[in-house]
Amino acid sequence: MKNEKPSIMRPVPLPASASRPVVTPLSMSVVYASDTPDMLDQQYDGDLQGYTYSREGHPNADVLGGLIDKLEDAPFPGVVTSSGMAAVSAVLLGLTKAGDHVIGGNQLYGRSLRLMSEDLPRLGITTSMVDPCDVAAVRAAIRPETTMILVEVVSNPTLRVADITGLAALAKETGVLLVVDNTFTTPRAFKAFDAGADIVIHSITKLLAGHSDVMLGYVAANTQELADRMRVFCVTTGMSPSPFDCWLAERGLLSFELRFDRAQSTAATLADHLAGLDGVKRVLYPSRDDHPDHARAAALLNGQFCNMVSFEMVGGRKSANAFTRAAEGLNFAPTLGDVGTTISHPASSSHRALTEAKRAELGMSEGFFRISVGLEDPKTLCDVFTAAVAASQG
Numbered sequence: 445m446k447n448e449k450p451s452i453m454r455p456v457p458l459p460a461s462a463s464r465p466v467v468t469p470l471s472m473s474v475v476y477a478s479d480t481p482d483m484l485d486q487q488y489d490g491d492l493q494g495y496t497y498s499r500e501g502h503p504n505a506d507v508l509g510g511l512i513d514k515l516e517d518a519p520f521p522g523v524v525t526s527s528g529m530a531a532v533s534a535v536l537l538g539l540t541k542a543g544d545h546v547i548g549g550n551q552l553y554g555r556s557l558r559l560m561s562e563d564l565p566r567l568g569i570t571t572s573m574v575d576p577c578d579v580a581a582v583r584a585a586i587r588p589e590t591t592m593i594l595v596e597v598v599s600n601p602t603l604r605v606a607d608i609t610g611l612a613a614l615a616k617e618t619g620v621l622l623v624v625d626n627t628f629t630t631p632r633a634f635k636a637f638d639a640g641a642d643i644v645i646h647s648i649t650k651l652l653a654g655h656s657d658v659m660l661g662y663v664a665a666n667t668q669e670l671a672d673r674m675r676v677f678c679v680t681t682g683m684s685p686s687p688f689d690c691w692l693a694e695r696g697l698l699s700f701e702l703r704f705d706r707a708q709s710t711a712a713t714l715a716d717h718l719a720g721l722d723g724v725k726r727v728l729y730p731s732r733d734d735h736p737d738h739a740r741a742a743a744l745l746n747g748q749f750c751n752m753v754s755f756e757m758v759g760g761r762k763s764a765n766a767f768t769r770a771a772e773g774l775n776f777a778p779t780l781g782d783v784g785t786t787i788s789h790p791a792s793s794s795h796r797a798l799t800e801a802k803r804a805e806l807g808m809s810e811g812f813f814r815i816s817v818g819l820e821d822p823k824t825l826c827d828v829f830t831a832a833v834a835a836s837q838g
């Protein structure tokens with residue numbers, strides 16, 4: 445075989461087309477070629493718009509980020525990250541320093557709680573976990589070195605609604621940043637910046653993308669300075685998202701509002717249905733009169749009560765096992781926001797590290813389940829729950 449000269453590999457020219465794609469092109473390129481060193485200088489200086497290296501940014505992340513900015517009314521472009529936890533980390537690690545004190549809601553997402561209780565203290569950042577429904581308690585926890593308060597609007601899994609109005613006023617008065625993880629509520633139910641949040645976080649993985657096939661996060665801030673610091677931290681620590689994930693999430697996001705409205709309306713129906721079943725001790729859903737934060741939810745969530753329903757059945761682990769086994773067609777899986785309804789069991793998943801006594805104190809017995817309502821026909825879904833609850837009490 446004769447020795448051929450190596451060919452010029454790239455770029456491979458695209459076929460000409462007078463028409464345009466209607467779908468956002470997927471740009472998997474890690475590197476972007478510039479014409480000259482002068483141009484590259486201008487790109488790095490920000491005088492010329494252009495991509496260089498995909499950890500630093502790429503078109504699919506910017507397209508997705510722009511769509512979420514619009515949903516959230518974000519004052520400055522947000523950062524898309526490789527997961528929701530990367531977004532939480534960008535805030536908690538990227539904006540703090542040794543000596544700071546951070547307050548977190550006492551029912552935060554499990555990994556956020558862990559970051560606050562295990563990792564921040566290791567780095568010299570002290571933390572306090574406080575009930576975000578109790579503004580007086582949060583006020584009492586504020587110290588001279590407190591720099592931020594991180595809360596979720598609706599807590600997991602007891603669906604308590606934080607007093608965001610009170611917390612926003614407190615944060616403003618004391619000069620502390622209010623950080624809102626808006627994953628459960630989404631901008632459809634809660635506009636966090638309008639409500640006074642300084643920083644808004646999302647796990648795009650959940651309702652925004654909505655199909656359990658992509659893991660991504662988002663964080664935006666109400667000043668350019670905070671937004672820049674988080675963006676630089678994410679690029680430096682490699683929290684950057686994959687273009688393909690961003691492309692998938694963009695596709696999911698196109699139907700987000702329709703999915704949310706449908707899932708929420710079914711959730712309200714299912715909550716009332718569950719409350720009428722034998723063997724069900726209590727149902728937690730914020731639109732119900734018997735929910736402890738009903739009035740606040742009605743005022744804060746603009747008539748939207750989200751797609752999460754929690755309930756407690758009579759019986760222990762044996763009944764719980766019988767229930768998930770009998771819940772035909774529903775996945776028993778610790779996630780939320782999928783097109784299909786999923787059931788989770790805090791005692792064996794998110795809250796398994798707690799003692800039974802501690803769980804009881806939080807109102808999470810073995811019979812406690814959290815449902816992320818999906819897009820099934822409401823009547824069919826109610827029938828599945830009727831049968832599964834009956835089987836559990838068998």
Ligand SMILES: *Cc1c(COP(=O)(O)O)cnc(C)c1O
Pocket residue numbers: 527528529530532553556596625627628646647648649650659660661
């Ligand atoms: C899932 C979740 C996260 C973490 O998001 P990932 O995409 O799984 O990393 C953070 N906050 C809340 C409220 C969540 O539900």
